[in-house]
Amino acid sequence: MTTIKDVAQLARVSVSTVSRVINQNGYVERDTYNRVVAAMETLNYKPNAVARGLVIRKTATLGLIVPDVANPFFSDVARGVEDEAIENGYTVILCNTDWQVTREDMYIQLLRGRWVEGAIIVGNRAAPEFLMHQLEDVPFILVDSRPNQIVNAVWSNNLVGGRMATQHLIDNGCYRIVHISGPEGSPSALARREGFYQAVLSARNVQVSVVSGDFRFDGGYQAAVDLLKCRPHPNGIFAANDMMAIAVIQAANEMGIRIPEDVMLVGYDDITMARCVYPSLTTVAQPAYDMGRTASKLLITQLKHGVSDLQHVEFKPELKLRKSTERMS
Amino acid sequence: MTTIKDVAQLARVSVSTVSRVINQNGYVERDTYNRVVAAMETLNYKPNAVARGLVIRKTATLGLIVPDVANPFFSDVARGVEDEAIENGYTVILCNTDWQVTREDMYIQLLRGRWVEGAIIVGNRAAPEFLMHQLEDVPFILVDSRPNQIVNAVWSNNLVGGRMATQHLIDNGCYRIVHISGPEGSPSALARREGFYQAVLSARNVQVSVVSGDFRFDGGYQAAVDLLKCRPHPNGIFAANDMMAIAVIQAANEMGIRIPEDVMLVGYDDITMARCVYPSLTTVAQPAYDMGRTASKLLITQLKHGVSDLQHVEFKPELKLRKSTERMS
DNA sequence: TTGTACGCGTTATCAG
DNA sequence: CTGATAACGCGTACAA
Numbered sequence: 237m238t239t240i241k242d243v244a245q246l247a248r249v250s251v252s253t254v255s256r257v258i259n260q261n262g263y264v265e266r267d268t269y270n271r272v273v274a275a276m277e278t279l280n281y282k283p284n285a286v287a288r289g290l291v292i293r294k295t296a297t298l299g300l301i302v303p304d305v306a307n308p309f310f311s312d313v314a315r316g317v318e319d320e321a322i323e324n325g326y327t328v329i330l331c332n333t334d335w336q337v338t339r340e341d342m343y344i345q346l347l348r349g350r351w352v353e354g355a356i357i358v359g360n361r362a363a364p365e366f367l368m369h370q371l372e373d374v375p376f377i378l379v380d381s382r383p384n385q386i387v388n389a390v391w392s393n394n395l396v397g398g399r400m401a402t403q404h405l406i407d408n409g410c411y412r413i414v415h416i417s418g419p420e421g422s423p424s425a426l427a428r429r430e431g432f433y434q435a436v437l438s439a440r441n442v443q444v445s446v447v448s449g450d451f452r453f454d455g456g457y458q459a460a461v462d463l464l465k466c467r468p469h470p471n472g473i474f475a476a477n478d479m480m481a482i483a484v485i486q487a488a489n490e491m492g493i494r495i496p497e498d499v500m501l502v503g504y505d506d507i508t509m510a511r512c513v514y515p516s517l518t519t520v521a522q523p524a525y526d527m528g529r530t531a532s533k534l535l536i537t538q539l540k541h542g543v544s545d546l547q548h549v550e551f552k553p554e555l556k557l558r559k560s561t562e563r564m565s
Numbered sequence: 566m567t568t569i570k571d572v573a574q575l576a577r578v579s580v581s582t583v584s585r586v587i588n589q590n591g592y593v594e595r596d597t598y599n600r601v602v603a604a605m606e607t608l609n610y611k612p613n614a615v616a617r618g619l620v621i622r623k624t625a626t627l628g629l630i631v632p633d634v635a636n637p638f639f640s641d642v643a644r645g646v647e648d649e650a651i652e653n654g655y656t657v658i659l660c661n662t663d664w665q666v667t668r669e670d671m672y673i674q675l676l677r678g679r680w681v682e683g684a685i686i687v688g689n690r691a692a693p694e695f696l697m698h699q700l701e702d703v704p705f706i707l708v709d710s711r712p713n714q715i716v717n718a719v720w721s722n723n724l725v726g727g728r729m730a731t732q733h734l735i736d737n738g739c740y741r742i743v744h745i746s747g748p749e750g751s752p753s754a755l756a757r758r759e760g761f762y763q764a765v766l767s768a769r770n771v772q773v774s775v776v777s778g779d780f781r782f783d784g785g786y787q788a789a790v791d792l793l794k795c796r797p798h799p800n801g802i803f804a805a806n807d808m809m810a811i812a813v814i815q816a817a818n819e820m821g822i823r824i825p826e827d828v829m830l831v832g833y834d835d836i837t838m839a840r841c842v843y844p845s846l847t848t849v850a851q852p853a854y855d856m857g858r859t860a861s862k863l864l865i866t867q868l869k870h871g872v873s874d875l876q877h878v879e880f881k882p883e884l885k886l887r888k889s890t891e892r893m894s
Numbered sequence: 895t896t897g898t899a900c901g902c903g904t905t906a907t908c909a910g
Numbered sequence: 911c912t913g914a915t916a917a918c919g920c921g922t923a924c925a926a
Contacts, residue, residue: 237702239919250897255921262922263895280701285678286618287919290902295615297679300659304644306854311640315633318661327679330629330659332647349614350626350656372609373566453837482841508782512811514843525635568903579913584905591906592911616903619918 238279247275258283289351297327298535299347299355303335303422307451307479308507309524310358313379316528317356324536326353335419335451337361344370354535356528357381361421375538377547379531380522382423388538390531390549394424397520397553398431401474401502404518406439408561410472410500413442416449416459416484418476425451425476428504432474445470449480456480460487464499471499478503478510478519485513485560501560515559523551567608576604587612618680626656627864628676628684632664632751636780636808637836638853639687642708645857646685653865655682664748664780666690673699683864685857686710690750704867706876708860709851711752717867719860719878723753726849726882727760730803730831733847735764737890739801739829740771745778745788745813747805754780754805757833761803774799778809785809789816793828800828807832807839807848814842814889830889844888852880 240258244251249268256262257272264272275281289295300317302310314330321328329352333339340362347355348371355376360367364387367376378389405413415432418425429446436444447463449455456475460483463470475481481503488495495501495515503510506521534547569587573580578597585591586601593601604610618624629646631639643659650657658681660672669691676684677700684705689696693716696705707718734742744761747754758775765773776792778784785804789812792799804810810832817824824830824844832839835850863876 240921241919251920252898252922253896256896259921265895268896282674282678284680284919286615286624286680287902288921289615290619290904290919291921293902297658305634305640305647306637306644308635308637308640311634311637311643314640314659315635315661318634318659322660327675328659329626330643330647330657331651332644345611346656349611351613351615479837482838486841508808509811509838509842512815512842513838514841570903580904581906581913581915582911585912588905594911597912613903616918617905619903619920620905622918 238281239284240281242279243272243275243281246279247271293351295351295353296325297329297350297352298532299331299343299350299352300328300358301331301333301340301343301355301360302358303333303451305330305332308509309477309505309522312524313358313528316525316530317532320529320532320536324540326536333361335359335361335422337421341370348372348374353539356531356535358528359422359424361423375535375543377531377535379527380424382427383548385546388534388547390527390534390551391424392522392527392551392553394427394553395431395434397504397522398428398474399435400431400553400555401428401504401520402432402435404555404561405472405474405500405502406435406442408472408500408563410470411442412468412470413444413472413474414463414470415444415446416456416463416473416475416480417446418449418451420448422451428476449476451477451479453479453483456483457487460484461491464488464491464493469493469499473499474502476504478505478507478517481517481519481560482509482513485515485517495560496562497564506556510556511558515562518558518561519556521554521556527551567610569610569612571608572601572604572610575608576600622680624680624682625654626658626679626681627861628660628672628679628681629657629687630660630662630669630672630684630689631687632662632780634659634661637838638806638834638851641853642687642857645854645859646861649858649861649865655865662690664688664690664751666750670699677701677703682868685860685864687857688751688753690752704864704872706860706864708856709753711756712877714875717863717876719856719863719880721851721856721880721882723756723882724760724763726833726851727757727803728764729760729882729884730757730833730849731761731764733831733884733890734801734803734829735768735771737801737829737892739799741797741799742771742773742801742803743792743799744773744775745785745792745802745804745809746775747778747780749777751780757805778805780806780808782808782812785812786816789813790820793817793820793822798822798828802828803831805833807834807836807846810846810848810889811838811842814844814846824889825891826893835885839885840887844891847887847890848885850883850885856880
């Protein structure tokens, strides 16, 4: 391990001089500068970010809390976050909560201890007030969360999205509609469900029900099998995300139930695969990568230029029409 | 910001005593212990991991370098890595290289500076010798890399996998076979391609060619369109990963080319979606999550119990037969 | 233009 | 059982 001291010794200067050339501040003569640079080279010296962080009280790291990176939506968000971060010299710590508030909380404590400069919290379960309290003075931004007026957030309107999806089923003549919802406590899942209720409430002659899923393939598959076993089975399904919708397709295929003839299906997220499954999946699109990137950018801007006004960026959900809701006749 | 000093003051003890109760080492009387705990509670004190890291020279963080977390294979690996890490008190820093060695190198430098205790490098481009030099004394493990005898690694045999995939096409009567390869420099892509060559070499009367892809949907799509425009177009395609294979399906569908009737298709990875696309995708499976988890565990074991022997874990690739290579007649 | 000395928040080594 | 005190590696007044 080579330290600034070793460099100083080799270059026959003091540590402060070395520090000056590293940070490009203060005056240092051309000659000494070169000696120092040479010394750093030969020693293959890398400044120690830990020690440095301790004194300047900045770590140049961000915490990223997502429910599950293995979920395509969140992994896209994560990629956006990291891309923006690294371009600005920040590093990101990855945390998976599986939608458990206890894990969310655990990670927040951990990140605080690690002195992250800011946090990006995706699909959070905990209330914003609670988060503010837990994070204390570390700035953070919510992604894919419930809208609120008190903390920074980038989101897309899941209420409207859920309504659009459901309305689309109604418009296509579905009258036994079920919603496979996301995990309890996922704000976006909640909003989508609310949108579902709003849409069916203003419709007439539709039977509706909601079963709970977990945003994962397996959970969606189970729900779908149970659902499609019923007689009569639903003729319209709105799955709270694409993973579960695709699971529905899988289950339907195996059970010999045709989509869209026997049951129409709408998903949410518009992950890459949505257009490649069979039948291709009608879904509500959200720009995952951009959402992550935007959140990261907003947070970093705040970190660099001091506290700013409350930032709210809203992306519009967009219904992508595909085969899974195409009327046949 | 509250420090150990504040706690000490409030509890009317010295910082060393507070340190003792935090780290559960040394003797401390029941009474003082309680006072200290109480003080920590009321001040909402969190030990500072940065300062702590500086003195004990450990940061309890791992670096995770992947080509692209947005790729389902790598995001599964990432999830496995993080799960094992957090259970052992480690935190992980996420890095995306897009298969660029310069970025790989950049991140390694960065991680070294951050004093990560170990690194997990997935799908690395750089040579192991180079990595050893760059990482110096920070232990690391390779995932999904080219087999070698000098560094720790967990991998699945991509050579065999590639051969299996290709042989399967040959066995099904394909005689104009093309391989859409992964990005140049991806070790797994290279090995799969080699497996492809081995298989076709021992076959007779097959025309073969290789076009280069990038492991991404868009690249695969482009390649597929170009390929399927040819007359006569190939009647067997082995795509180096599922994302590209699914892109092939998409392109074929759009061009009115039937799979498997007109062209058979094999992918690689067996991502969740592989069974849900239409036609369902024959592919070579690798246990992404387990690979990540195993790598993480091996690395951590080494970190905890000191340097150990060279570790090589090999997972067996497994051909999953599905519709995309089903003979029709 | 350069060097000295102190402090960042913690742990660890000693005395007591 | 407890308390000073010296590190850890680096940035930065302040002095020279």
